[in-house]
Amino acid sequence: MRAFSRLVRTPYYVLTGGIALVFIFPLVWAGYASVAPQGGTAQTDGFGFGNYAKLLNYDAGLLAYLGNSALVALLTVVMTTLVSLLAGYAFARFTFIGKNVLFFLVLGILMVPSASLLIPLYVLLGSVGLANSLFGLSLVLTMYQLPFSIFMMRISFEAVPAELEESALVDGTNSFGALWYVLAPAVLPGIVTVALYAFLAAWNDFISPLILINDSDLAPLPLAIANLRQQAMGSIDYGVTEAGVVVLALPCVVLFLLLQRFYIRGFMSGALKG
Amino acid sequence: MSISRRRALLGWAYAAPAAAFVVLLFLVPLATVGQMSVSDWSLLGGNRGWNAPDNFTDLAADPLLWPSVGFTLFYTVLVGVIVLVLAMLLALLVQESTRWNSMLRTAVLVPSALGLASASLLFWGLYSPNIGPISPILQWLGVIHEPISFLGTPQAALWSTVFLIVWRFTGFYMLILMVGLQAIPVEVYEAARLDGASRWTTFWNVTLPLLRPSIALAVVLSVTGSLLAFDQFFILTKGGPDNSTVTIVQLIYRAAFQHFNLGVAAALSLLVLLALLVINVAQFRALRPKD
Numbered sequence: 001m002r003a004f005s006r007l008v009r010t011p012y013y014v015l016t017g018g019i020a021l022v023f024i025f026p027l028v029w030a031g032y033a034s035v036a037p038q039g040g041t042a043q044t045d046g047f048g049f050g051n052y053a054k055l056l057n058y059d060a061g062l063l064a065y066l067g068n069s070a071l072v073a074l075l076t077v078v079m080t081t082l083v084s085l086l087a088g089y090a091f092a093r094f095t096f097i098g099k100n101v102l103f104f105l106v107l108g109i110l111m112v113p114s115a116s117l118l119i120p121l122y123v124l125l126g127s128v129g130l131a132n133s134l135f136g137l138s139l140v141l142t143m144y145q146l147p148f149s150i151f152m153m154r155i156s157f158e159a160v161p162a163e164l165e166e167s168a169l170v171d172g173t174n175s176f177g178a179l180w181y182v183l184a185p186a187v188l189p190g191i192v193t194v195a196l197y198a199f200l201a202a203w204n205d206f207i208s209p210l211i212l213i214n215d216s217d218l219a220p221l222p223l224a225i226a227n228l229r230q231q232a233m234g235s236i237d238y239g240v241t242e243a244g245v246v247v248l249a250l251p252c253v254v255l256f257l258l259l260q261r262f263y264i265r266g267f268m269s270g271a272l273k274g
Numbered sequence: 275m276s277i278s279r280r281r282a283l284l285g286w287a288y289a290a291p292a293a294a295f296v297v298l299l300f301l302v303p304l305a306t307v308g309q310m311s312v313s314d315w316s317l318l319g320g321n322r323g324w325n326a327p328d329n330f331t332d333l334a335a336d337p338l339l340w341p342s343v344g345f346t347l348f349y350t351v352l353v354g355v356i357v358l359v360l361a362m363l364l365a366l367l368v369q370e371s372t373r374w375n376s377m378l379r380t381a382v383l384v385p386s387a388l389g390l391a392s393a394s395l396l397f398w399g400l401y402s403p404n405i406g407p408i409s410p411i412l413q414w415l416g417v418i419h420e421p422i423s424f425l426g427t428p429q430a431a432l433w434s435t436v437f438l439i440v441w442r443f444t445g446f447y448m449l450i451l452m453v454g455l456q457a458i459p460v461e462v463y464e465a466a467r468l469d470g471a472s473r474w475t476t477f478w479n480v481t482l483p484l485l486r487p488s489i490a491l492a493v494v495l496s497v498t499g500s501l502l503a504f505d506q507f508f509i510l511t512k513g514g515p516d517n518s519t520v521t522i523v524q525l526i527y528r529a530a531f532q533h534f535n536l537g538v539a540a541a542l543s544l545l546v547l548l549a550l551l552v553i554n555v556a557q558f559r560a561l562r563p564k565d
Contacts, residue, residue, distance in 0.1 A: 013374070016367060020381035026441060027384065029407055030396050038405050087292035094285025095278075102289060105296050112304065113502045113550055115523045116543035119530055120306035121299070123315075143299040150292060175284055204389020206505045211527070222391040226509055229398075238405045241395055248392040256387035260380065263387075267449045 027249065034243040041239025051243035058228060058240065060217040062247070065224040068134060069203055072220055075138035076202035077195050080145045084194055087146075088153020088187075089179055093165070103150075110147045118211045125212065132215045140212065141202045149194040152266065156190030157183065193262045200252060221248055307547075310540030317534035329541035342520040349432070349521070350500035353439050358492055360440060361447035366477075368448070369455050379452075383445035390442060394509035397438045401425055401510075428518035431511045435519065438506060443499075447492045454488025455481070490561035494554060501550060522546055 035047050043050035056062045090096070091103055121140055122131075130136030160183060168178040184191070209223045216227060225244035229236055256263060312326035333339060364382060368375040385393065400406055401424035409421035424434040458481065466476045482489075504523040507513060513520040522542070530539035 016374070016378050019364070020378050023382050023385060023441065023445070026396055026400055029400060033399060033405055033407075040404060083291045083295060086288045090285045090288035090292075094281055094288065096282040096285035096289070099285070099289070102293055102296065105300070106292065109296070109300055111551060111554060112300075113498075113523075113543075113546055115502055115504065115526055116307060116547045117300070117303045119526065119536055119539045119543050120303040120310060122530075123310070123536065124303055124306060139295075139299060143295050146292060146295060200387065200389075204392060206389065206391035206508075207523075207527075210508075211531070222389055222395075225395055226391065229395075236402075236404070238399045238402050242399045242405075245392055245396045245399070249388050249396070252387040252389070252392075253384060256384060257380070260383075263383075264449065264453075267453050 027253070030242050030245050030249070034239065034246045038239055041237055043239055051239040052247075054237075054240050055243050055247070059224070064217065065219060065221045066247070068218055068224075069220040069222075072134050072138050072141065072209075073199050073202040075135060076141045076145070077198045079138065079142040080149050080198040081191060081195050083142065084146065084149035084153045085179075085184065085187075085191065087150045088157050088190075089183065091150065091154045092157030093162075103154075106150050107147050109143065114144055115207060118208060122211055132213055132218060134213070134218060134220075137209055137212050137220075138202070140208055141205060142198075145194075145198045145201055148197060148266070152190050152194050153187065156187040160186045189262065189265060192259065193265045196255065196259050196262050197266055199255065203252065204248075307540050307543050310537055311544045312541075313537050315535075315537040315540070317530060317536055325537065329535075329537040332535070332538050333541050333545075336525070338517060338520055338525060341517070342522055342525050345519060346501060346503065346521045349436075349503060350497055352432075353436055353500045354493065354496045356436065357440055357443055357447055358489075358496060360444050361492070362451055364444065364448045365451040365455055369452055379445075379448075382448060385442050386446040388442065390505040391509060393438060393442045394506045397434070397441075398510055401434055425511055426515065428515060431515060431519050435506050435510055438510065439500075443496075447496065450492045450495075451485065451488050454485045458484045486561065490558070493561060494557050497553065497557065498550065501553070502546075 034051050035043065035049060037043055037046055037048075041051055042054035052062075087106075091099065118140075125131060125133065125136040125140075130139075164182055164186065165178050168182045169175070173181070203220075204222060205220075206222045206226070209220050213219055213223065216224075219227060221244070225241060225248065228244065229241055310321075311329055312324060314322040314325040314328070316322070368379050368382075388396075400408065403409070403421060403423070406424070408424075409418070412418045413421070423430060425431045462480055462484065463476065466480050471479070502523050503521045504527070507519050507521050507524060508527070511519045513524055523546070526539050526542050526546070529535050529542060
């Protein structure tokens with residue numbers, strides 16, 4: 001009986017295993033191509049890190065671009081988390097005039113294509129001295145994250161029993177104290193989810209820096225790697241491009257594998273109210 | 275001051291940073307895009323005053339406008355159908371939670387952690403005639419005799435891009451549908467089984483209707499994402515060959531940064547915004563649960 005069920009399941013394993021391979025293959029190949037010997041790249045003899053060495057010294061240098069990306073990601077994660085934590089608390093626990101209008105406007109950001117806002121944002125940021133600014137870019141990326149993040153924090157706060165906060169208030173703590181010491185730990189999974197999505201969005205965004213950052217030394221990594229292809233004289237260096245892809249992908253894949261539970265949580269919230 | 279008034283002020287204080295973001299980075303730009311669309315506004319010269327409706331007539335005169343609208347719509351339907359059908363099949367395949375299935379889910383989901391730009395750069399190498407592994411593998415297997423040109427013809431460039439998008443997004447939509455599938459109570463399936471319904475009837479008459487909210491979410495996200503497609507075409511095909519894969523958002527970018535005309539770029543931005551609003555409202559109406 002056991003052998004029979006195994007026989008029936010075999011085509012299933014072959015099919016699904018094949019599917020898994022198709023999805024994993026490009027990632028494995030990128031890693032391989034970045035270290036494999038190949039004519040026309042910085043790695044021509046045997047396996048090695050020639051492409052990475054070249055990337056390290058390209059233009060402003062890999063470290064400068066990594067620094068730009070890290071700064072944008074850090075600012076975006078911090079601002080998104082703080083703003084959505086406070087706003088989620090306000091929407092879940094307080095009644096005030098204009099509350100529904102504000103919530104509706106936040107969700108309205110989803111209805112407006114990001115590309116439509118980038119042209120006026122380019123002009124407006126320029127007029128307040130934030131042209132070519134990584135801080136300005138982070139402000140824009142934070143704004144795009146708000147609908148998802150505030151929604152996520154609101155339902156996280158709503159799931160916490162009101163008694164928890166009330167008992168803290170009775171003990172003489174003010175509402176900020178209650179938020180910081182009692183509620184924030186209770187909504188920590190929501191905070192991690194919001195921070196994870198903000199990081200992935202900021203680290204990976206391409207069109208916003210493409211439009212808002214004109215100084216090539218200030219380019220975040222995706223833009224820098226895309227620029228690199230166009231600067232190569234004559235033949236294109238694919239090896240260094242794939243090395244760049246590996247540097248770009250590695251933090252995302254590692255974070256995804258470590259925090260998969262929180263990543264999936266983001267989908268649950270969407271599906272529940274969707 | 276009464277307690278409820280104090281609470282209201284406190285609420286506003288906590289919501290204030292979000293309100294500032296909404297006003298300064300959303301509402302003000304929204305008003306600005308309207309103003310720019312009726313102004314003579316160049317990239318370097320700035321605002322030179324009212325010129326309506328010149329930006330819109332310029333736009334209508336662009337020979338690339340209608341081909342790119344047509345291409346974007348065709349691409350949206352193509353990607354929507356392929357990705358959502360695949361995502362649904364995978365969701366049904368992996369919904370039972372076993373160790374093997376959870377590994378499978380992770381494998382299909384990993385690409386969705388990558389940025390679209392990173393994924394496009396990856397596939398740009400994967401499709402290249404220099405280091406791309408696909409043609410050599412197929413030649414070695416004897417399937418083909420000449421290397422494939424993945425980006426050389428309009429047809430090939432389109433399908434190569436569609437494959438990239440399938441790779442990057444199928445897991446994302448699989449997860450949305452799987453969360454929906456798991457929310458359907460087991461009793462419903464048992465009742466259908468007792469009624470003698472076949473697997474197909476059960477799927478068609480029980481699963482699909484109950485999955486409606488998840489499907490609606492997936493359709494709206496997929497359509498919106500495809501209508502605004504940019505990164506994959508900017509990086510992988512550069513709109514080519516022969517401008518055969520230019521999307522609407524690429525036209526906005528070209529108007530602003532290659533023709534230096536922000537007024538025309540804003541006019542097109544405004545039209546895209548309105549079109550998307552109409553399309554999304556129509557989708558929500560068509561897909562909302564029937565009472």
